[in-house]
Amino acid sequence: MSAFKLPQAPSRAAFREFRNPTNSPTSLPLSTPLPVSSPPRMSATVSSLMAETALQVRSLYRSLLRTSNQFATYNFREYAKRRTRDAFHAHKGETDPRKIQEFVQKGLQDLNMLKRQTLVSSFYQLDRLVIEGGSEGKETGRIAETVRQKEIGLD
Amino acid sequence: MASLPSLSARRLPSTAFQRLGARTLAPRQSVPTTRPYVDGYRGCNLQQRLYSMRSATLTRPALTTNGTGMVVVKRTYVKETKSVSAVEAVVRLEEPRGSVPTIGKPPINLSVDPAAMISPEAGILKQATIMDTGSRPIYLDMQATTPTDPRVLDAMLPYMTGQYGNPHSRTHAYGWETDKAVEIAREHIASLIGADPKEIIFTSGATESNNMSVKGVARFYGAKKKHIITTQTEHKCVLDSCRHLQDEGFEITYLPVQGNGLINLKDLESAFRPDTALVSIMTVNNEIGVIQPMEDIGQMCRSRKVFFHTDAAQAVGKIPVDVNKWNIDLMSISGHKIYGPKGIGACYVRRKPRVRIDPLITGGGQERGLRSGTLPAPLVIGLGEACKIAKDELQYDHEHVSRLSKKLKDGLLAMEHTTLNGDPDRHYPGCVNVSFAYVEGESLLMALKDIALSSGSACTSASLEPSYVLRALGNSDDSAHSSIRFGIGRFTTEREIDYVLDAVKDRVGFLRELSPLWELVQEGIDLNTIEWSQH
Incomplete structure (x- = not known):
């Protein structure tokens, strides 16, 4: 019978759980306002949240670099890697959760753009x-043997 | 049944026909507005048109029943106000039998053929089976044009594929969505130069913007004001516009520049006349990269109520530009100099105090009537995105370009008999113009085939004449002939600069070894003392 219950408004606890997940490491909402109703648990929540964010940021950083490396054009590839590295290094001391979330959102958008x-x-x-x-040169058939035709760039 | 539209009546299946027939007699009968996916409907090959009929339209004689059961014919001419959803007709076309819906399915295999990965050249040169090493020159001519940023392309692609609406179409959603994106692009451009979005006019490029500004102002105010001031180092399109105006009876003052490429403000002050209509001076020179004192010039023009136009194609997005701080009335912007698409530009036209110009292109009245013609929406959106990126990355890019520029400049000037053209301080670092004495510039360019360089602006690169900009600085013909411009941009890497430095040192040394002049110089003979025999 319970499966056919009428849909109800989600309970407050469920809503908080949705906005501030504690048991799902892959979910994305990162640094929403912290729950203030339970002061004794707060420090634990903050540290776990921070750890989780750091994990996600590192994962984002790695996937941005990995995707940047797939550019066929040399200049775009180098720029994308350099820009990613510099952006993450410039904001590595960021502590404001709101700002972190903004940057992560931007990073995710950029990741999608990079994939395309x-x-x-x-x-x-x-x-x-x-x-x-x-x-460069002719392959003679033997493995790993290449006849060099010219020095790179000098002719 | 005469009141029914005959066309739809013929198309309707019998069940729906009965329902529609009931409509005139009992308008309140509820009919599902959307067709449920029932197999019985799918079998029918007819086009089904179901109207949502919450209320009836009473524009034609309608049959209504009164309380006694008698049918009364009522004729009214006023339409009843209806909710929007009631008007919408839900049209559903029957899908062909056996078809599989394919929308939104990604292509199965996106991997690229490895034969295409390595080198397109390999296919042409049959014997070269391995061409992993590069043969494409390094691009170091960022003043001519810049590569399109992938982010810009990403913003443009939706408008080149699906969202192709005409931004001026006001009657449908295709037009609205494009129009909205165009207006957002306009805001990005305006915010980059500190202007109001209404003051941005899209053109085909900086050349058109320059023509529009110079000719437009001159022709509009030509009845009373017949004098224009410009400089000798302007871009060809400004100089040519001025030449055309000269034929129309205007008087032009071509200001000379100092040895460092900057104008003398006293020269400008003395050039003003009561009938001066316009001053046109470029912000960053395209060949030598000097930045003119815009703020001082702007103040001078504003205090004399003379319009001030600047060609900022090389400046926007590379140095901070503020039209209000500099008192600029008209400004030309180019898309492909700021990592945007080619074929698009913009012209800033001030509204307060108002600048009026005679349009070059008339027609449909787009862009406040100043530049008619349908906007190329993908290009406009690309330019907007390029401006947005340029604004966000201005500081970062400038630091990168400055660092590479310093390295290149120091390396090149460390060679003997080399000079930097243009002022070393009031200078955009991305443009390094160096003269290599005793080397012919064109032959050096030929020797540096693996680097894409130019000896001057791209427009004049076809002719072998020395650059008029360098001649205006007072350089000799020889020195102007031996100058090369290096353009550094957002996508230039440090490794490329290292390669360029090595290559230039090597080739310049090689070419000088060939030159008899160089031999004389090495022997300590002053070339000016030699009397060349005439043949």
């Missing part, structure tokens, strides 16, 4: 730049 644009860039690839290292 790295794909686009992979479809329209050009030759590599002269400074991008690598080998």
